[in-house]
Amino acid sequence: MTNDLGLEVRDVSHKYGKKFSVRAASLDVSAGSVHCLLGHSGSGKTTLLRIIAGLEYALGGKVMLGGQTVTCEGVHHPTEKRSIGFVFQNYALFPHLSVIRNVMFGMGRRSRKEQRELAMDLLRQVELEDYARSMPHTLSGGQQQRVALARALGRKPAVMLLDEPFSELDARLRSEVREITLRVLRASGTATLMVTHDPQEALSSGDKVSVMHLGRIEQTASPDQIYHRPANERTAQIFGVINRISSDSEFGKTLPRREETGEWLIRPEQIELSNASGVGERCRGVIVQICYEGPTVLVQSRLNSGQLIWSREFAPTNFRVGESVQVYLSVGDGFGQASAERWKTRA
Amino acid sequence: MAKPAQSLRSACTLVLCVLIASLVAVPLLQILSSLGQPSGGTWQHLRETVLPRYLWNTMFLAIGVGFSTMVMGVGAAWLVTRCRFIGSWVFEWALLLPLAIPSYLLAYAATDVFQFSGPVQTSLRELFDWSRNDYWFPNARSLPGAIVILSVNLYPYVYLTTRAAFLEQSSCVREMSRTLGLGPWKSFFRVSLPMARPSIFIGVSLVVMETLSEFGAVDYCAVDTLATGIYRTWTSRGSLVAASQLSLCLLGAVGFLIAFESLSRRSLRFYSGDASPKGSKRIQLSFPKGLVAALFCGSPILAGFLLPVTLFAYKTWNHGDERAMEMLSELGKNSLILATVAASLTVLLGLYLSHARRVRPSLPIRMASRVSGLGYAIPGGVIAMGVLGAILHFENGLNRVFESLLSWSPGFFFSGSIAALIVAYQTRFLSVSLGVIQAGLTRIHPDLDSVSRTLGKSGFAILSKVHLPILKRTLLCAFMLVFVDVLKELPATLILRPFNFDTLAVRVYQLASDERLDEASTAAIAIIATGIIPVILLSRLMSRGQLIETPFRQTQGRRNHD
Numbered sequence: 001m002t003n004d005l006g007l008e009v010r011d012v013s014h015k016y017g018k019k020f021s022v023r024a025a026s027l028d029v030s031a032g033s034v035h036c037l038l039g040h041s042g043s044g045k046t047t048l049l050r051i052i053a054g055l056e057y058a059l060g061g062k063v064m065l066g067g068q069t070v071t072c073e074g075v076h077h078p079t080e081k082r083s084i085g086f087v088f089q090n091y092a093l094f095p096h097l098s099v100i101r102n103v104m105f106g107m108g109r110r111s112r113k114e115q116r117e118l119a120m121d122l123l124r125q126v127e128l129e130d131y132a133r134s135m136p137h138t139l140s141g142g143q144q145q146r147v148a149l150a151r152a153l154g155r156k157p158a159v160m161l162l163d164e165p166f167s168e169l170d171a172r173l174r175s176e177v178r179e180i181t182l183r184v185l186r187a188s189g190t191a192t193l194m195v196t197h198d199p200q201e202a203l204s205s206g207d208k209v210s211v212m213h214l215g216r217i218e219q220t221a222s223p224d225q226i227y228h229r230p231a232n233e234r235t236a237q238i239f240g241v242i243n244r245i246s247s248d249s250e251f252g253k254t255l256p257r258r259e260e261t262g263e264w265l266i267r268p269e270q271i272e273l274s275n276a277s278g279v280g281e282r283c284r285g286v287i288v289q290i291c292y293e294g295p296t297v298l299v300q301s302r303l304n305s306g307q308l309i310w311s312r313e314f315a316p317t318n319f320r321v322g323e324s325v326q327v328y329l330s331v332g333d334g335f336g337q338a339s340a341e342r343w344k345t346r347a
Numbered sequence: 348m349a350k351p352a353q354s355l356r357s358a359c360t361l362v363l364c365v366l367i368a369s370l371v372a373v374p375l376l377q378i379l380s381s382l383g384q385p386s387g388g389t390w391q392h393l394r395e396t397v398l399p400r401y402l403w404n405t406m407f408l409a410i411g412v413g414f415s416t417m418v419m420g421v422g423a424a425w426l427v428t429r430c431r432f433i434g435s436w437v438f439e440w441a442l443l444l445p446l447a448i449p450s451y452l453l454a455y456a457a458t459d460v461f462q463f464s465g466p467v468q469t470s471l472r473e474l475f476d477w478s479r480n481d482y483w484f485p486n487a488r489s490l491p492g493a494i495v496i497l498s499v500n501l502y503p504y505v506y507l508t509t510r511a512a513f514l515e516q517s518s519c520v521r522e523m524s525r526t527l528g529l530g531p532w533k534s535f536f537r538v539s540l541p542m543a544r545p546s547i548f549i550g551v552s553l554v555v556m557e558t559l560s561e562f563g564a565v566d567y568c569a570v571d572t573l574a575t576g577i578y579r580t581w582t583s584r585g586s587l588v589a590a591s592q593l594s595l596c597l598l599g600a601v602g603f604l605i606a607f608e609s610l611s612r613r614s615l616r617f618y619s620g621d622a623s624p625k626g627s628k629r630i631q632l633s634f635p636k637g638l639v640a641a642l643f644c645g646s647p648i649l650a651g652f653l654l655p656v657t658l659f660a661y662k663t664w665n666h667g668d669e670r671a672m673e674m675l676s677e678l679g680k681n682s683l684i685l686a687t688v689a690a691s692l693t694v695l696l697g698l699y700l701s702h703a704r705r706v707r708p709s710l711p712i713r714m715a716s717r718v719s720g721l722g723y724a725i726p727g728g729v730i731a732m733g734v735l736g737a738i739l740h741f742e743n744g745l746n747r748v749f750e751s752l753l754s755w756s757p758g759f760f761f762s763g764s765i766a767a768l769i770v771a772y773q774t775r776f777l778s779v780s781l782g783v784i785q786a787g788l789t790r791i792h793p794d795l796d797s798v799s800r801t802l803g804k805s806g807f808a809i810l811s812k813v814h815l816p817i818l819k820r821t822l823l824c825a826f827m828l829v830f831v832d833v834l835k836e837l838p839a840t841l842i843l844r845p846f847n848f849d850t851l852a853v854r855v856y857q858l859a860s861d862e863r864l865d866e867a868s869t870a871a872i873a874i875i876a877t878g879i880i881p882v883i884l885l886s887r888l889m890s891r892g893q894l895i896e897t898p899f900r901q902t903q904g905r906r907n908h909d
Contacts, residue, residue: 053797054800055801078805079797079801079805080801080803080805081803085801086798088798090792092794092797094813094817095817096813097816105802106801152801152802
């Protein structure tokens with residue numbers, strides 16, 4: 001068994017009643033890397049996670065953990081025999097056991113002393129060694145999450161499965177806990193599959209990202225690729241608002257190369273606004289809405305033709321609602337064309 | 348992909364579950380088998396003469412008791428969980444005390460106090476100088492009397508389940524309803540009450556089942572119901588078949604109730620109540636309002652507990668059963684041993700069955716646990732007949748086999764033994780422990796099972812390392828409920844006990860049915876004294892809000908406060 005083999009999922013399907021919840025999903029996660037599975041609620045991502053864990057039965061397909069086939073035609077290793085760690089959304093800590101007992105729970109076949117040492121080592125890694133004797137309900141959400149992680153690592157699993165592990169934490173805590181979690185996971189050398197519905201989280205945590213929609217994996221790629229070269233409109237839209245521009249509309253006509261008819265999908269940050277009148281292919285419009293996002297603002301303008309266009313500006317912005325502006329594609333020569341080309345939807 | 352073949356272990360589980368269910372199913376089948384048998388015209392006769400009255404009385408009794416226990420139980424539960432008034436902290440646990448009093452004892456006491464020669468009517472006559480025909484006084488030995496007696500005796504079941512539900516309700520939801528402009532009253536009727544509805548249903552259906560199978564008190568009040576009819580048909584007409592056929596009517600009603608309850612339990616499937624109830628504020632009632640509230644909570648305790656206890660204590664003190672005093676240790680020991688063994692066994696079986704159902708919820712196992720829940724509603728006497736019949740069948744068969752093989756037979760070793768009595772108690776009370784344990788289990792989030800499996804534990808390890816420690820208090824609660832029930836049980840004990848084996852309940856019944864209530868009071872007070880300890884323990888557990896486990900409330904308590 002080579003070290004690289006982490007998790008392999010091939011053509012796995014699953015049904016709840018008559019409805020497909022997972023359709024022929026395939027993905028690979030190599031050891032030591034983090035793979036994010038991104039999708040809206042109901043997209044089947046948690047079901048896929050549960051199939052890998054053996055908590056659900058697959059209709060067909062194959063799952064391999066660390067080179068060992070655990071699910072395929074006629075084979076279904078029970079969950080307890082699989083080399084996995086699972087962190088649940090609600091952490092599922094045992095309320096009747098102290099923190100260290102929770103972490104020791106899965107470490108069978110070792111002496112008590114070894115178990116305790118290993119558990120303390122894991123707690124040290126997640127920076128909770130002072131809480132070993134505490135009961136779970138006395139801990140905060142972020143601490144509980146880290147206990148759940150340490151507990152899942154206690155069996156030294158080949159594959160770590162995380163189900164929305166940070167969704168119950170507030171924003172400040174989330175980045176802190178995420179940083180510790182990813183550091184520990186990468187150091188442990190397990191293949192990590194993390195389910196999330198937060199696109200920012202997926203992009204910032206994953207070595208690779210898969211986008212799932214209605215049970216199907218739409219695209220698997222690196223964060224950079226999946227953001228800039230989405231396979232389709234649905235995948236593009238999951239990362240936030242997007243301008244959908246018909247090539248024969250007023251704004252569409254300003255875009256370079258319009259031989260084909262069709263639609264362009266353009267992210268707000270590729271659109272620029274200017275209140276100085278300029279030359280070139282521009283459209284006039286009026287700002288109707290400004291939304292603050294933090295470091296950036298999202299500005300919606302109505303063109304003279306009535307079309308609405310989103311653009312993104314750095315904060316603080318000087319634009320005001322009601323102001324008349326010029327709207328144009330921000331990218332320079334070449335990039336603009338190429339990028340516009342890329343955004344072409346695959347009809 | 349096909350599910351893996353059923354392993355040997357799951358086959359064993361199935362066999363054990365079916366065996367447990369057959370504890371209830373075999374006596375039931377014994378009764379059902381009477382359906383096709385000729386009853387020698389007795390059934391025809393019953394149908395033309397007394398059956399309509401039986402049905403009518405039973406229905407009235409069930410509806411009356413169900414409704415009044417609902418009002419009393421829900422009202423008291425809401426008052427003690429949401430309001431602060433004179434003595435509210437005492438009422439919180441004292442409201443459970445009537446559980447320790449067997450209904451027949453309450454009936455004896457009520458009749459004794461309110462009859463023509465009783466202290467109440469006597470002092471009224473002396474006070475106003477009335478004679479017999481000058482006034483009207485309600486008769487305790489009547490249908491309304493029976494309704495009042497049973498209501499006062501049984502409302503703790505509704506109180507128990509409803510109070511737990513109110514404690515579970517997140518204060519957020521209530522506060523939300525207040526911000527939406529509902530006052531405390533409207534918020535109670537439109538939010539708290541609908542949310543607690545499943546628990547109220549469970550409590551009321553328990554009460555109705557108890558009422559349907561009630562024998563002692565109803566018999567003493569001279570109300571003809573199906574349960575007393577069954578007993579009478581069997582004892583006076585000697586027709587076991589007709590008695591069994593009457594039991595079938597009762598079973599129909601019970602089946603309906605159980606379907607109803609399982610429906611309401613289905614909608615109970617939520618796992619967490621987030622906010623801690625301790626933090627929620629209670630409404631301080633003004634003095635007059637508080638007085639009304641104290642009266643509302645106090646009167647059922649007065650009638651259901653203080654009245655019989657005072658009466659029996661007084662009678663024991665003045666003219667107690669001299670023989671009973673010396674028999675007391677013997678009788679008490681018998682009662683205690685029976686109750687302890689029977690209750691431990693029901694808890695064990697209930698735990699096994701509900702765990703199997705949770706881990707492997709296959710259709711046969713679900714059916715087994717459903718069947719095991721049926722026994723509670725069958726009158727004790729009917730169960731005794733069913734168990735006796737089944738055991739005799741078994742012994743006859745066994746004897747025949749031994750006879751033909753060894754020309755020696757073991758004889759009737761099982762019937763008339765304490766073991767037979769224990770089996771009958773399982774048949775009758777398994778549903779109590781099963782219900783409590785299942786309710787406790789539904790409150791353990793399924794993710795805890797899943798996470799245990801991802802940590803390499805399965806089946807028995809999950810039970811012993813996760814469920815059992817979390818359910819400790821729930822199990823204690825189930826044990827005590829069954830313990831008290833066995834202590835009070837009368838008809839099955841009367842029929843199945845071995846010769847020269849008396850319990851406290853049997854002694855009371857024998858004396859009271861001879862109208863020797865003064866002497867009966869000694870054993871009565873002993874039953875109450877034994878039963879009161881677990882009931883008080885139960886109240887203490889409950890007043891700490893720990894009756895029903897909510898592990899996730901604990902783990903969610905302080906989220907997002909790093």
